Amino acid sequence: MPTIAVDAMGGDNAPEEVVKGVAQVSLETDIQSTLVGDEAQIQAVLNSVPYNPAHIGIQHTFEAIGMGDNAGDAVRRKRKASILVATRLVADGQADAVVTAGNTGAAVLACAQHLKTIRGVRKAALASVYPRQTEYPGQDQLALLLDVGATVRCDAIELVQFALMGSAYARRISKIPSPRVALLNMGTEETKGGEVLTRAYRRLKRFSGINFVGNIEGNDLAKGKADVIVCEGLLGNVVLKMLEGLAEVVVDLAGTARRENWRWKLGFLMLASGFGGLRDLTDYTAYGGAPVLGFEHLLIKLHGRSNARAVENAVKVAAKTVRDGVTREIAAHIEQL
Amino acid sequence: MPTIAVDAMGGDNAPEEVVKGVAQVSLETDIQSTLVGDEAQIQAVLNSVPYNPAHIGIQHTFEAIGMGDNAGDAVRRKRKASILVATRLVADGQADAVVTAGNTGAAVLACAQHLKTIRGVRKAALASVYPRQTEYPGQDQLALLLDVGATVRCDAIELVQFALMGSAYARRISKIPSPRVALLNMGTEETKGGEVLTRAYRRLKRFSGINFVGNIEGNDLAKGKADVIVCEGLLGNVVLKMLEGLAEVVVDLAGTARRENWRWKLGFLMLASGFGGLRDLTDYTAYGGAPVLGFEHLLIKLHGRSNARAVENAVKVAAKTVRDGVTREIAAHIEQL
Numbered sequence: 242m243p244t245i246a247v248d249a250m251g252g253d254n255a256p257e258e259v260v261k262g263v264a265q266v267s268l269e270t271d272i273q274s275t276l277v278g279d280e281a282q283i284q285a286v287l288n289s290v291p292y293n294p295a296h297i298g299i300q301h302t303f304e305a306i307g308m309g310d311n312a313g314d315a316v317r318r319k320r321k322a323s324i325l326v327a328t329r330l331v332a333d334g335q336a337d338a339v340v341t342a343g344n345t346g347a348a349v350l351a352c353a354q355h356l357k358t359i360r361g362v363r364k365a366a367l368a369s370v371y372p373r374q375t376e377y378p379g380q381d382q383l384a385l386l387l388d389v390g391a392t393v394r395c396d397a398i399e400l401v402q403f404a405l406m407g408s409a410y411a412r413r414i415s416k417i418p419s420p421r422v423a424l425l426n427m428g429t430e431e432t433k434g435g436e437v438l439t440r441a442y443r444r445l446k447r448f449s450g451i452n453f454v455g456n457i458e459g460n461d462l463a464k465g466k467a468d469v470i471v472c473e474g475l476l477g478n479v480v481l482k483m484l485e486g487l488a489e490v491v492v493d494l495a496g497t498a499r500r501e502n503w504r505w506k507l508g509f510l511m512l513a514s515g516f517g518g519l520r521d522l523t524d525y526t527a528y529g530g531a532p533v534l535g536f537e538h539l540l541i542k543l544h545g546r547s548n549a550r551a552v553e554n555a556v557k558v559a560a561k562t563v564r565d566g567v568t569r570e571i572a573a574h575i576e577q578l
Numbered sequence: 579m580p581t582i583a584v585d586a587m588g589g590d591n592a593p594e595e596v597v598k599g600v601a602q603v604s605l606e607t608d609i610q611s612t613l614v615g616d617e618a619q620i621q622a623v624l625n626s627v628p629y630n631p632a633h634i635g636i637q638h639t640f641e642a643i644g645m646g647d648n649a650g651d652a653v654r655r656k657r658k659a660s661i662l663v664a665t666r667l668v669a670d671g672q673a674d675a676v677v678t679a680g681n682t683g684a685a686v687l688a689c690a691q692h693l694k695t696i697r698g699v700r701k702a703a704l705a706s707v708y709p710r711q712t713e714y715p716g717q718d719q720l721a722l723l724l725d726v727g728a729t730v731r732c733d734a735i736e737l738v739q740f741a742l743m744g745s746a747y748a749r750r751i752s753k754i755p756s757p758r759v760a761l762l763n764m765g766t767e768e769t770k771g772g773e774v775l776t777r778a779y780r781r782l783k784r785f786s787g788i789n790f791v792g793n794i795e796g797n798d799l800a801k802g803k804a805d806v807i808v809c810e811g812l813l814g815n816v817v818l819k820m821l822e823g824l825a826e827v828v829v830d831l832a833g834t835a836r837r838e839n840w841r842w843k844l845g846f847l848m849l850a851s852g853f854g855g856l857r858d859l860t861d862y863t864a865y866g867g868a869p870v871l872g873f874e875h876l877l878i879k880l881h882g883r884s885n886a887r888a889v890e891n892a893v894k895v896a897a898k899t900v901r902d903g904v905t906r907e908i909a910a911h912i913e914q915l
Contacts, residue, residue: 390764393764393771393772394772425816426812426816427727427730427811427812427815427816428815434730434812435730435731435812438812458815458816458819459815459816459817459818459819459820459821459822459823460819460820460822460823461819461823462820462823463820463823464823474764475763475764475771475772475775475813476812476813476816478764478765478795478796479762479763479764479795479796479813479816479817480796480816480817480820481796482795482796482797482798483796483797483799483800483817483820484796485796485797486796486797486798486799486800486801
């Protein structure tokens with residue numbers, strides 16, 4: 242059984258929700274979890290819920306990186322921060338993957354400092370799942386968007402590598418045998434979006450290892466045209482935050498409905514019951530995990546607001562990626578390139 | 579009174595809705611409109627509605643560029659296409675500005691071929707208005723996003739010029755004396771987003787002619803943090819199409835509500851009545867005009883689905899920009915830079 246190092250101190254609801262999520266995993270599965278953080282706080286939460294002590298270890302550390310901290314500074318100064326200690330457990334062979342709901346920049350830097358890059362990979366990518374409409378039977382309700390902020394600008398080969406990494410991850414996680422891979426662009430024609438995107442398009446078209454469906458545009462992101470959407474970090478980050486902002490508006494709307502106005506309340510409830518998408522959108526910030534791809538081991542980054550169920554889900558997903566050999570599959574694809 | 583050249587053959591509802599919009603303008607104002615397109619078709623529509631013939635001229639041409647045509651090819655082959663003839667009227671001094679709901683690429687190319695670039699401007703930009711929440715009293719409900727697709731990649735000076743052009747346009751159109759200008763980026767810190775964005779940030783911070791409020795992120799686009807949002811064309815195009823896609827989902831939802839399900843119907847109507855934003859969003863594709871900035875005369879591009887009211891509004895806006903000397907103001911700012 243895989244061992245997952247869990248950053249107990251990362252996220253808006255840490256350590257409470259993180260520890261509760263891990264406790265639930267310990268009861269339901271044989272996955273080994275190592276909770277990394279302040280032992281007294283972790284044990285206090287564990288004492289408040291049922292859990293299986295045979296499946297949970299604690300690695301004590303007193304430092305933690307806050308959500309608002311500058312990632313670069315914090316990673317340099319706090320060498321014993323929980324996210325760094327958790328990632329070092331993986332680097333030292335004491336764990337197989339990392340789960341954190343903490344500072345995104347610190348999580349990516351922790352990987353860069355402590356994990357080995359897959360041979361041939363030029364840049365790591367942060368991928369994020371988000372809900373959208375489906376178009377074919379069996380299609381997953383979640384699409385994978387990468388990179389959403391580990392990089393700023395990318396060249397054509399880097400984008401092609403992101404496509405391969407995202408495709409391999411989606412194939413394992415979503416059980417779609419051949420995920421549709423697309424480039425995010427300002428038009429569908431092969432020559433749109435400048436030299437980098439045109440070259441990436443031509444390389445992807447020639448590569449038989451993935452199901453490349455061409456370019457998609459901004460209005461296609463809410464549709465099911467692609468399962469893996471590839472772009473540079475600047476673009477992906479803006480897109481992801483727009484999707485999150487939209488989710489916030491819907492959540493606000495639901496909150497306002499609850500508090501204030503019977504018309505809104507009734508309207509929102511009726512709409513939500515008829516239209517699953519809105520509900521999915523409000524939920525996904527709690528459940529969407531974002532893998533950092535490109536290293537020999539995976540780190541899954543959860544949204545800062547994650548609750549126990551989101552943590553539970555992420556630990557299970559992390560264990561599955563280890564059992565399925567996702568990073569070995571990525572390595573094999575990169576080698577073929 | 580300004581003369582506006584109106585592409586009567588451009589858009590999904592041309593010439594019908596375009597001509598009706600111009601007819602309405604002719605009754606309400608002293609604006610001179612020149613309808614460019616098939617005279618017989620134009621006259622047939624005019625005969626079906628009240629209008630003031632003293633305010634409307636017709637410039638006959640038999641060619642038109644379709645919404646789905648490749649813009650580059652079409653502009654080369656159809657030298658007498660309505661959008662090209664309309665733009666040449668402005669170039670020849672027979673009109674002061676152009677309005678079209680037709681093919682966006684063709685509209686931008688028409689400007690590039692026939693209009694003089696403002697001295698010092700390195701690249702033209704297509705700007706688009708979109709509705710979002712407001713944060714301060716008197717703030718316009720519409721923000722201006724540029725560039726949304728006239729460019730692909732931009733350097734720092736080009737982004738700074740977009741900021742100046744967008745600020746000057748917003749100041750005149752929205753009557754906000756000092757519109758807040760922001761760069762769209764993957765973080766709020768000055769050093770985010772790579773070299774080009776960092777250099778643009780530093781130049782804008784030093785420039786006293788505009789109210790630069792720093793970087794905004796994807797989730798801020800729905801909020802009122804900025805009135806003018808600046809980015810390169812690739813990013814702006816994806817963002818704009820996401821916003822349009824969202825509007826489509828809301829429109830679909832409303833349509834489904836009407837057709838199918840009493841719960842959806844009631845829910846949507848209640849929500850829409852309580853939350854102006856959703857209604858704005860479904861409307862803005864009909865009313866939002868996108869100016870092409872950077873030339874000595876303006877072209878206002880309407881959404882392809884525009885109805886008569888949208889055309890009417892755009893012709894009035896175009897006339898106002900002429901009267902207010904918006905392009906001269908842009909030129910003065912560029913000179914200061």
